[in-house]
Amino acid sequence: MMLAIDTATDACSVALFDGGKLVAERHEIVGRGHAEKLIPMIAELPGKGRAQGIIVDCGPGSFTGLRVGLSAARALGLGWQAQVYGYSSLALMAAMAFSDANAPGRLAVTIAGGHGEMFVQRFTRKPFAEIAPLASLTPDAAIAEIEEPLLIGNAAAELSALSGVGEARDIRPRAAETMLLPKAFRELPPSPIYGRAPDAKPPQ
Amino acid sequence: MAIILGLESSCDETAAALVTSEREILAHALAGQEEAHRPFGGVVPEIAARAHVEVMTPLVAQVFEEAELSLSDIDAVAATAGPGLIGGVMVGLMTGKGLALAGGKPLVAVNHLEGHALSPRLADPALEFPYLLLLVSGGHCQLLLVKGVGSYERLATTIDDAAGEAFDKTAKLLGLGFPGGPAVEKAAQTGDPASVPLPRPMVGRADPHFSFAGLKSAVLRARDSGHYTPEDIAASFQAATIDCLVDRTARGLASAGDITALVVAGGVASNSAIRGALRALAERNGLPFIAPPPWLCTDNAAMIAWAGVERFAADLSDPLDIPARARWPLDADAAKARGAGVKA
Numbered sequence: 225m226m227l228a229i230d231t232a233t234d235a236c237s238v239a240l241f242d243g244g245k246l247v248a249e250r251h252e253i254v255g256r257g258h259a260e261k262l263i264p265m266i267a268e269l270p271g272k273g274r275a276q277g278i279i280v281d282c283g284p285g286s287f288t289g290l291r292v293g294l295s296a297a298r299a300l301g302l303g304w305q306a307q308v309y310g311y312s313s314l315a316l317m318a319a320m321a322f323s324d325a326n327a328p329g330r331l332a333v334t335i336a337g338g339h340g341e342m343f344v345q346r347f348t349r350k351p352f353a354e355i356a357p358l359a360s361l362t363p364d365a366a367i368a369e370i371e372e373p374l375l376i377g378n379a380a381a382e383l384s385a386l387s388g389v390g391e392a393r394d395i396r397p398r399a400a401e402t403m404l405l406p407k408a409f410r411e412l413p414p415s416p417i418y419g420r421a422p423d424a425k426p427p428q
Numbered sequence: 429m430a431i432i433l434g435l436e437s438s439c440d441e442t443a444a445a446l447v448t449s450e451r452e453i454l455a456h457a458l459a460g461q462e463e464a465h466r467p468f469g470g471v472v473p474e475i476a477a478r479a480h481v482e483v484m485t486p487l488v489a490q491v492f493e494e495a496e497l498s499l500s501d502i503d504a505v506a507a508t509a510g511p512g513l514i515g516g517v518m519v520g521l522m523t524g525k526g527l528a529l530a531g532g533k534p535l536v537a538v539n540h541l542e543g544h545a546l547s548p549r550l551a552d553p554a555l556e557f558p559y560l561l562l563l564v565s566g567g568h569c570q571l572l573l574v575k576g577v578g579s580y581e582r583l584a585t586t587i588d589d590a591a592g593e594a595f596d597k598t599a600k601l602l603g604l605g606f607p608g609g610p611a612v613e614k615a616a617q618t619g620d621p622a623s624v625p626l627p628r629p630m631v632g633r634a635d636p637h638f639s640f641a642g643l644k645s646a647v648l649r650a651r652d653s654g655h656y657t658p659e660d661i662a663a664s665f666q667a668a669t670i671d672c673l674v675d676r677t678a679r680g681l682a683s684a685g686d687i688t689a690l691v692v693a694g695g696v697a698s699n700s701a702i703r704g705a706l707r708a709l710a711e712r713n714g715l716p717f718i719a720p721p722p723w724l725c726t727d728n729a730a731m732i733a734w735a736g737v738e739r740f741a742a743d744l745s746d747p748l749d750i751p752a753r754a755r756w757p758l759d760a761d762a763a764k765a766r767g768a769g770v771k772a
Contacts, residue, residue, distance in 0.1 A: 274530075287477070295485075
């Protein structure tokens with residue numbers, strides 16, 4: 225059994241897989257309520273979600289949501305003696321978009337970041353791979369960077385409107401879709417991918 | 429005998445401990461973040477939150493290994509659920525919930541202040557309810573009548589800064605380093621406590637509360653005057669703080685009714701000059717003075733595990749959807765102190 229946990233956005237999303245096949249899922253838009261909802265949702269899964277492997281969304285995404293999901297995943301891993309791995313929220317969104325047969329060969333994932341910036345990462349479909357590392361960019365820098373015909377994520381519409389090019393589609397990561405990720409993309413260390421350095425800077 | 433795992437992450441310490449109902453501390457582990465916060469001269473919530481998530485589960489694994497126990501051997505998981513820096517509280521609470529689900533164990537959501545309030549009973553088996561507790565830390569300064577597990581009456585609180593906050597700010601103003609409590613105490617040892625005239629806010633007032641903001645401002649003025657050494661200011665500041673704590677605690681003793689002891693807990697209670705002055709006050713009032721050892725006064729997980737022991741014994745446990753709380757007063761019925769509104 226494999227348990228997937230995704231709390232990187234306003235969704236609280238969990239899924240249980242057996243041999244890569246979806247057994248059960250719980251998916252709810254909770255806003256900021258991940259800390260209350262997550263464990264009861266896992267407990268509702270068959271066998272209370274017990275698994276030999278756990279994969280968890282490491283971000284980028286909600287600063288609090290990430291740490292809720294990671295803390296829970298690591299604790300469950302310790303308690304069940306299960307392996308815990310991470311995946312990137314942006315990679316999952318890209319894989320979900322590419323599962324549409326009509327999707328183009330390249331796309332850019334853009335989600336809202338901090339201080340007016342957005343997280344941007346571009347992917348190719350075949351083979352599934354990132355074109356460039358994750359970056360936190362201003363909208364102008366993002367427009368200059370992106371040349372893909374499809375923009376996905378919660379900042380896609382804004383960016384597409386600003387640049388006047390590209391189709392925009394909002395996609396939210398969902399635990400039940402994690403098997404769309406190639407295996408290497410769901411074997412990251414279970415540590416947060418914040419995508420930015422801390423805002424706090426030591427006084428000079 | 430019950431064995432409880434305790435988890436703490438409400439400020440800048442990440443900690444795990446295994447404690448038995450027989451008061452045996454089977455293992456305790458703590459990862460401080462002083463290095464990460466030192467450049468800022470104070471705890472930065474965002475930095476703290478980032479650090480907690482990396483070290484919490486390794487600490488839990490470490491205490492199980494040290495005690496040669498596994499999750500199946502314990503009776504319940506106790507985790508701080510507030511009050512504190514919410515990003516940190518969340519990490520310990522989610523770890524606790526995950527372990528509770530994985531092990532099929534009850535979760536005990538512990539109020540961090542209750543951890544401090546009951547920790548003297550971990551250190552001293554003879555301590556009986558009710559006792560008067562002076563809880564002094566970086567986030568709190570309260571006099572609590574501890575009547576039983578879960579039964580607290582707040583007699584006084586600070587209307588502005590906590591005592592530990594005043595120590596930290598004084599250390600920062602004087603360039604003594606972080607954390608401020610030990611730094612000020614060390615500097616004070618070579619200073620003259622009578623050298624700088626500093627105010628004693630609230631001393632002698634009928635109103636029961638504490639105040640430290642004016643004292644901090646006076647420290648700033650003394651520094652800027654250029655007339656005093658940092659050591660003299662530190663010693664005078666510490667003396668003024670002690671006068672405030674002793675006067676307010678004496679007033680609390682007078683209104684507390686029959687109590688078994690005067691007890692002090694919280695990080696500031698690790699200051700030996702403050703302990704000495706409170707011990708003398710207790711003796712003048714014919715009361716035993718109880719102070720947990722300094723390591724148990726500062727934030728730790730043994731006190732959370734012990735609060736878990738006490739609550740578990742009273743058949744108190746919590747559902748897995750319990751929220752983390754930034755604010756969570758121990759005595760929800762306490763009247764709001766005039767001028768207050770920022771402290772739990």
